[in-house]
Amino acid sequence: MAELILIAAIDQNNGLGYKNHLLCHLHDDLKNFKRLTSGHTVVMGHKTWDSLSVKPLPNRKNIVLSRQSNATFAAGVASMSVNDLLASCSEDEKVFIMGGAEVYKQFIAIADRLIITHIQHSFIADVFFPEIDEEKWIKIKETKHPNDERHAYAFNICEYVRRNQNNKISL
């Protein structure tokens, strides 16, 4: 099975975006997103694709989820359903689910890992990340980043893995 990783930046209320935009620009978080996802597969919903300023994301296999059979995105970008996506992934593929809200909601039940940037602020938002249930997920890593001249808000990048049935960590 491919490894499925949800990657998102959320505010203190699990807010993800507003009017089809991100809530804020955090330079080092975007750099980390690029570092982690480069060379791998990124999966996004149609609205997140529409919101990107640079597309497709370079050096990554881009997959856009759409139910519109006639939708076209860009050369080399596949548009498919969730079942087709899961069937098309190879065993050793790292698949980063990069939003938005509708897509995270469908994948959180089957994801192996979550990489969540917790932004230390509350924004006005109209789309939200699902609740991270502590009975299902355990935080194994946290990197803190202060606010500074390039970052209006402090943030913590956290990695969660799914607890197994014996309440042990599945790494």
Ligand SMILES: NC(=O)c1ccc[n+]([C@@H]2O[C@H](COP(=O)([O-])OP(=O)(O)OC[C@H]3O[C@@H](n4cnc5c(N)ncnc54)[C@H](OP(=O)(O)O)[C@@H]3O)[C@@H](O)[C@H]2O)c1
């Ligand atoms: N903070 C973050 O980390 C982050 C990350 C990503 C996005 N965002 C934000 O999230 C917002 C967008 O999220 P959203 O929930 O509105 O939209 P979305 O999840 O990006 O896209 C929804 C669309 O994806 C397609 N889709 C969803 N599930 C599908 C399925 N099972 N099979 C086939 N197609 C499927 C449909 O497209 P069709 O209409 O073509 O059928 C649907 O309308 C924006 O504000 C964006 O900035 C935030």
